Amino acid sequence: MAATVTPENPRTSPTISRSVTHTVNGSHKFVIQGYSLAKGMGVGKHIASDLFAVGGYHWAIYFYPDGKNPEDNSTYVSVFIALANDGSDVRALFELTLVDQSGHGKHKVHSHFDRSLESGPYTLKYKGSMWGYKRFFRRSLLESSDFLKNDCLKINCTVGVVVSAIENLQLHSINVTESDIGSHFGALLDNMEGSDVTFNVAGEKFPAHKLVLAARSPEFRSKFFDGLDVEQQEIIVTDLDTKVFKALLHFIYRDTLTEEVDEVSSTTSSDFLISETLTAKLLAAADKYGLERLRMMCESRLCKDICVNSVSIILTLADSCHATELKSVCLKFAAENLAAVMMSEGFESMKENCPRLQSEILMTIAGCEVDSCSAGEKSQSVWAQLSDGGDDAE
Structure with missing residues (x-):
């Protein structure tokens, strides 16, 4: 019924x-x-x-x-x-x-x-x-x-x-478009409308907006609102070149990387030039201005370039820029390929410029914490064992 x-x-x-x-x-x-x-x-x-x-x-x-x-x-x-x-x-x-x-x-x-x-x-x-x-x-x-x-x-x-x-299907649905906030803020940067600060980088002028910069970067927030530069209209930048600063502003406003951010092929012989690439310089800028997402994006790019000849250079860069994820990957790679890495020119440069990293590699092999008070003694022990093992190989 x-x-x-x-x-x-x-x-x-x-x-x-x-x-x-x-x-x-x-x-x-x-x-x-x-x-x-x-x-x-x-x-x-x-x-x-x-x-x-x-x-x-x-x-x-x-x-x-x-x-x-x-x-x-x-x-x-x-x-x-x-x-x-x-x-x-x-x-x-x-x-x-x-x-x-x-x-x-x-x-x-x-x-x-x-x-x-x-x-x-x-x-x-x-x-x-x-x-x-x-x-x-x-x-x-x-x-x-x-x-x-x-x-x-x-x-x-x-x-x-x-x-x-x-899937539970509703009889009616409304699709929501992807967020376009980045394109709107990007247009604000391109049009320079309402800009209240100008950066002078090697003579090239970059108009910007203090509120946008302060919202994105704790370094800019401190500079504009906690420091002595509240009324400053032009800021001279001496530690970044124009290409890097332009890429930095692009990320701050659009939350994306520029097309010019280059990817270094790990098959090239000029591995020492990795530290001179836009990606590497942008990593250093991200560290300075407290842009954590930009730091991770640069780390991800540089991680793809790790090889025997480049790992020591990238490790040194990661250490100086507090790129912990990239540093961890480099230490693991160097530990797993130590014999070949030790023969590279980059390893010699790393030993000269940052000898502490050599101990950290050896401590990674030993499976110990690198900040242990006995790290130096243990790393020397591991180093001695590696050297002895090479003499006994048939």
């Missing part, structure tokens, strides 16, 4: 929900330098990439230069992607690509994404579960191919973690 609609029993509005299943995708590039040295390490022995996160889980790429199993694939290299943290029935799609380094784009692609309609996602049930190929590529063909260049292999891995969610 149908329910009767009365004032005491009104008809409720219809509701609707929807189950949405999709993949959260992420990728990682694994560069294997020194393939010829890794070859011969033994069947079942692997080289692992650093951990990377996709879909709330950590993953690692395992490369077996002599094959994973001895039965039928010892003449092949094997490549697998492994779940690196505890998980329960993690469903995912995978793609492993051996990069063609000739520039012709003829990559070797093994993709689970392409077969997902037939076989569905692969389920990994526990930490250490893997997906991949025992016979990824025949070793003899690999060593004569364009996939191997300068004794280097490059493997790209894409992971798509399957997630499901229930």
